Amino acid sequence: MTKIYYDIADLKLINKFNKKKIVKGFTTNPSLMKKAGAKDYELYSKKILKICPNKSVSLEVFAGRAADTGKDPVPEIKKSIKLAKKFKNVEILWASVREPYNYTQARQLRCDIITIPPSIIEKIENFGKSFDQLTIETVNTFFKDAKSAGFKI
Numbered sequence: 001m002t003k004i005y006y007d008i009a010d011l012k013l014i015n016k017f018n019k020k021k022i023v024k025g026f027t028t029n030p031s032l033m034k035k036a037g038a039k040d041y042e043l044y045s046k047k048i049l050k051i052c053p054n055k056s057v058s059l060e061v062f063a064g065r066a067a068d069t070g071k072d073p074v075p076e077i078k079k080s081i082k083l084a085k086k087f088k089n090v091e092i093l094w095a096s097v098r099e100p101y102n103y104t105q106a107r108q109l110r111c112d113i114i115t116i117p118p119s120i121i122e123k124i125e126n127f128g129k130s131f132d133q134l135t136i137e138t139v140n141t142f143f144k145d146a147k148s149a150g151f152k153i
Contacts, residue, residue, distance in 0.1 A: 005058065009036040011047060018052040025056030027093065042083055049087050057090050058113065059083075063105075064096030077109055084112070100124045 003024040006017045009032035017023045028048060030041060038044035045059055061080050063073030077094060084090040091112035094102065100123040106114040116124070126134065146153050 005056070007032070009033040009038065009044070009048070011036065011051065014048055014051050018055060023055070025058065025089075026052060027058040027060055029060035029062060029095070031062075042079070045080075045083060049090065053087075053089065055089060057087075058093045059090060060093045060095045062096040063094050063102060064098040067098060074105060074109065077106075077111060081109060081111060100127070 004022055005025045005027050006014070006023050007027045008014060008017070009028040014026060018026075026048065028045075033041065033044050036044075049057060059080055061073065061077050063077060066073040066076065077092065080092045084092050094106045094111045094114040097103070097114060097116045097120055100120055103114060103116060103120070103124050104127075143153065
């Protein structure tokens with residue numbers, strides 16, 4: 001069965017939609033919290049959880065976007081996971097994956113959910129290959145591309 005999660009951080013709307021049976025849970029993230037006027041991530045997350053203790057809540061951490069700005073996302077993920085352990089209905093979602101290693105990081109941190117685009121999933125499937133094997137595959141790809149482009153090597 002497909003579940004509806006409401007993607008919001010506005011406390012009044014969470015309170016309203018928490019009463020609706022069609023809404024099975026909530027997702028939120030720092031951007032939505034900022035828009036709703038939150039000043040403290042942890043405190044605001046706890047307010048959300050107080051409103052809806054019987055529905056699932058997914059706290060999204062846009063790790064890739066943080067990394068894009070030169071900020072290490074791991075401390076924020078760790079902080080979120082620590083907070084989530086205090087509640088039975090909270091899952092942490094690692095969003096905005098930029099590289100396959102993010103999957104390894106999420107697993108090491110025991111992050112509940114990670115959203116991964118197809119191109120990264122294909123790279124994750126290379127995990128376990130030796131560096132030599134990947135190098136040979138890369139050189140063969142370069143050779144095929146050069147040949148198909150008409151380059152003389």
